[in-house]
Amino acid sequence: MRILVIEDDHKIANAVKKGLEQESFAVDLSFNGKDGLGSALTVDYDLIIIDRMLPEVDGIKICIAIRDKKINTPILFLTAKDKIKDRVEGLNAGADDYLVKPFAFQELLARVRALLRRPSKTIESILSFSDLTLNTLTFEVNRGSKGINLSSKEFALLEYMMRNPKRILTKDNIISHVWDYDADILPNTVEVYIGYLRNKIDKPFKNKPELFKTIRGFGYKLGS
Numbered sequence: 001m002r003i004l005v006i007e008d009d010h011k012i013a014n015a016v017k018k019g020l021e022q023e024s025f026a027v028d029l030s031f032n033g034k035d036g037l038g039s040a041l042t043v044d045y046d047l048i049i050i051d052r053m054l055p056e057v058d059g060i061k062i063c064i065a066i067r068d069k070k071i072n073t074p075i076l077f078l079t080a081k082d083k084i085k086d087r088v089e090g091l092n093a094g095a096d097d098y099l100v101k102p103f104a105f106q107e108l109l110a111r112v113r114a115l116l117r118r119p120s121k122t123i124e125s126i127l128s129f130s131d132l133t134l135n136t137l138t139f140e141v142n143r144g145s146k147g148i149n150l151s152s153k154e155f156a157l158l159e160y161m162m163r164n165p166k167r168i169l170t171k172d173n174i175i176s177h178v179w180d181y182d183a184d185i186l187p188n189t190v191e192v193y194i195g196y197l198r199n200k201i202d203k204p205f206k207n208k209p210e211l212f213k214t215i216r217g218f219g220y221k222l223g224s
Contacts, residue, residue: 001024001025001026001046001047001116001156001159001160001177002025002026002027002028002043002044002045002046002176002177002178002179002180003020003025003026003027003028003045003046003047003048003049003112004027004028004030004036004039004040004043004045004047004048004049005017005020005027005028005029005030005049006029006030006033006036006037006039006040006048006049006050006051006054006059006062007029007030007031007049007050007051007054007078008031008032008051008053008054008055009051010031012051012078012101013029013031014029015105016049016105016108017029019105019108019109020109020112021152022152023109024139024152024153024155024156024159025112025156026156026177026178026179026180026183027180028043028045028180028181028182032054032055032056032057033054033055033056033057033058033059033061033062034056034057036050036054036057036062037057037061037062037065037066040062040065040066040071040073041065041066041069041071043176044176044177045073046073046074046116046177047073047074047075047076047112047115047116048066048073048074048075048076049075049076049078049112050062050063050075050076050077050078050095051077051078051079052077052078052079052080052081052086052090053079053080053081059077059079059090060089060090060093063075063077063090063093063094063095064093064094066094067093067094074096074097074115074116074118075094075095075096075097076095076096076097076098076099076108076111076112076115077090077095077097077098077099078099078101078103078108079098079099079100079101080100080101081100082100096115096118097111097114097115099111113125113136113137125137127159127162127163128162129162129165129211129222129223130208130209130211130223131143131144131208132162132201132211134155134158134159134162136159139155141155141158141201143201143205143208144205144208146204146205148200148201149200150197150200151196153178153179153193154193154196154197154200156178157174157178157193157194157197158197158201160174160177160178161174161212161220161222162222164222165222165223166221166222166223166224167221167222168215168218168219168220168221169219169220169221170218170219171190171191171219173219174190174219174220175189175190190220194212194214194220197212198210198212211223
């Protein structure tokens with residue numbers, strides 16, 4: 001899952017990015033409203049976190065602009081303004097939730113997960129496909145009764161594919177949801193990570209159907 005954080009306080013922004021990446025999210029940072037709005041309107045994010053008070057374009061204007069473009073990505077406001085009228089203004093602009101600074105990272109993480117569960121395609125914390133299950137809260141992956149150990153990036157890739165089963169996913173689709181702008185992406189990076197998942201989820205289970213399919217010329221698919 002890929003998240004955009006628009007926050008002009010570099011210390012807060014980097015701390016949020018580090019914490020979310022440890023939870024297997026891909027995170028992009030923007031340190032001013034203009035750049036942040038440009039990213040929000042051009043990249044398909046799963047969640048956007050916006051500081052209320054930003055240079056160049058403030059958070060309220062960013063939120064309104066996003067909703068005016070019919071983009072329904074969940075939006076979480078971070079702000080030092082804690083008066084009721086400020087919260088109401090943010091929610092009326094199109095934000096889905098509001099977190100007042102200073103905040104504990106665990107509360108931010110809980111709100112992020114709650115927002116990501118809202119869309120119909122992401123209701124459950126436990127995803128399943130065939131005999132494969134993935135728990136987004138505990139990071140446990142099992143095929144049948146056997147546990148499978150994955151790296152954080154392998155987990156993120158598998159989660160994205162399990163949220164889009166039987167759908168052909170191009171390399172660009174996968175990169176845009178699993179890696180951030182700063183990631184070192186080589187031409188065969190996606191192919192390599194699909195190979196890692198096959199080695200852990202398909203090859204050890206020779207008596208079970210292969211779950212990962214390569215659609216030559218198009219991309220990859222989970223399931224037939």
